[in-house]
Amino acid sequence: MTEPGWENVEQKIEGIDGWLSDIENHFLYSTAKNCANKGVIVEIGSWKGRSTICLALGSKEGKQVKVYAIDPHTGSPDHQRPGQKIWTFNEFTNNIRAAGAASLVIPVISTAEDAVKNWNLPIEFIFIDANYHDHELTKNLIINWSKHLIRGGTIALNSTNPSMLGILSGKPLHGLPGPKKAVADLIYGSRNFKNIRLAGCITYAQKCDNNTLSERMAGRFTQLKSGFLYSIHGAYLLLTKIPSPIKKFLKKSLASRTNLKS
Ligand SMILES: C[S@@+](CC[C@H](N)C(=O)[O-])C[C@H]1O[C@@H](n2cnc3c(N)ncnc32)[C@H](O)[C@@H]1O
Numbered sequence: 001m002t003e004p005g006w007e008n009v010e011q012k013i014e015g016i017d018g019w020l021s022d023i024e025n026h027f028l029y030s031t032a033k034n035c036a037n038k039g040v041i042v043e044i045g046s047w048k049g050r051s052t053i054c055l056a057l058g059s060k061e062g063k064q065v066k067v068y069a070i071d072p073h074t075g076s077p078d079h080q081r082p083g084q085k086i087w088t089f090n091e092f093t094n095n096i097r098a099a100g101a102a103s104l105v106i107p108v109i110s111t112a113e114d115a116v117k118n119w120n121l122p123i124e125f126i127f128i129d130a131n132y133h134d135h136e137l138t139k140n141l142i143i144n145w146s147k148h149l150i151r152g153g154t155i156a157l158n159s160t161n162p163s164m165l166g167i168l169s170g171k172p173l174h175g176l177p178g179p180k181k182a183v184a185d186l187i188y189g190s191r192n193f194k195n196i197r198l199a200g201c202i203t204y205a206q207k208c209d210n211n212t213l214s215e216r217m218a219g220r221f222t223q224l225k226s227g228f229l230y231s232i233h234g235a236y237l238l239l240t241k242i243p244s245p246i247k248k249f250l251k252k253s254l255a256s257r258t259n260l261k262s
Contacts, residue, residue, distance in 0.1 A: 005033070009057045012099040018050030020129075021165055023200035024158065025054045031125055031154055031204075032058030035065045039124035039150045044112040044141065045131060045158075046071040048088050049095040049105075055127065056101035065124065067101075070108040070115045076131035116144045123148045129158040138182035146192075149207045155193070156204035157183055161226045162233035163200040180230075188223045196222045198229075 009029055010022070020028075032041055032055045041059060046052045046069040059065045075086035089109060096105050108115055112130060126145055132138045138157070146155055159176045160183045183203050187193050193205035194215040203226070211219070242250075 005029075005057070005061045009054055012057065013050050013053050016050040016053070016095050017048050020051055020054075020158070021163060021200050023163065023165060024202050025051065027156070027199035027202060027204070028054040028127060029058035031156070032056070032065070032067070033062040035059060035062055035124045037063040037065050037124070039065075039122035039148075039153060041065050041067045042123050042126045042145070043067060043069045043129070044071075044127070044145070045076070045129040046073075046092060046107075047075075049092040049099075049101075051127065051129060052092070052096060052105055053099040053101050055125075056096070056104040057099065059104055060101070064104060066106055067104055068106050068108055068121075070110055070112050072111050073109055077133075078131055112141055112145070116148075119145075119148055121148065122150045122153075124150055124153045125156070126154070127156045127158070131159065133176050133178045135178035135181045138179045139186060142182060142186045146207060151207055151209065153207050154204055155187070155207065156199075156202050157187075158202050160203040161198050161201050162229045164229060164232070165200060184223070188219050191216075194219070198222060198226060 006026060006029055009025070013025065028051055035041060041055055043052055043055055049069070052067060052069045055067045059067060069092075071088070071092070073087055073089040073092065074080075075088065079086055089107070092107065096102050096107075112128075123145070126149060128138075128141055128145070130141070132141070142155070142157070149155055157179055160179045187196060187203060187205050191210050192207060194208045194211040196203065196205040196219040198204075203222075205219075208215075
């Protein structure tokens with residue numbers, strides 16, 4: 001089925017630097033589109049605006065909920081190189097304007113840690129993609145920001161699950177150990193989240209007062225699914241590390257056993 005709104009977004013983000021696949025970008029778009037305007041949308045980590053555009057254009061088709069895009073615009077440790085200064089704000093602004101998303105995006109040039117100190121708006125949807133590897137930093141983000149999430153609001157964290165599509169296409173985007181553990185402790189292990197699901201590398205959940213036993217069991221099932229994907233991802237990485245002479249030998253002996261050409 002074609003989805004004209006989404007096709008338009010795909011065209012607008014084409015060529016903008018970023019790491020998210022269609023699955024994750026579409027998740028952002030459709031969750032923003034479904035927001036009921038009971039709180040704002042917050043993005044932590046916007047880089048050059050690719051994911052921000054998905055959120056804003058989804059929101060534009062829905063209830064026009066404002067998107068607060070929080071980023072110091074100086075990159076994450078992964079992006080920083082000695083002697084090189086990163087400043088993504090100008091490119092971010094140009095991309096947001098060109099996509100026709102400027103009326104809904106409020107850029108906040110700050111770290112998430114500083115921004116939360118004076119935060120006083122209810123949040124309906126928060127997307128966390130600051131590319132933290134660190135368990136404690138991710139944990140603090142979840143604890144401090146989810147206080148502002150409304151009941152029924154959605155929290156989504158990137159880099160917390162390996163993407164099956166990534167594995168199949170030979171570009172295995174993966175979950176990072178720190179965020180993975182933070183999600184295990186504070187989302188899967190919490191009574192305050194339900195409907196825990198996966199969308200590519202994203203884990204997302206809805207805030208609630210007290211989840212039921214069946215909601216907790218459904219959450220644990222999602223966690224098992226994620227664990228299974230981690231195993232496939234691990235096996236994939238192992239295969240890519242096998243030296244080519246050994247791979248050639250294995251291929252040859254497999255082919256001779258099955259009477260196939262190697
Ligand atoms: C992986 S990129 C985000 C990509 C973006 N979500 C997208 O898909 O287009 C991570 C971003 O997090 C930002 N960042 C790093 N530390 C941060 C912090 N403490 N608070 C908020 N953002 C941070 C970096 O500047 C960088 O732009």
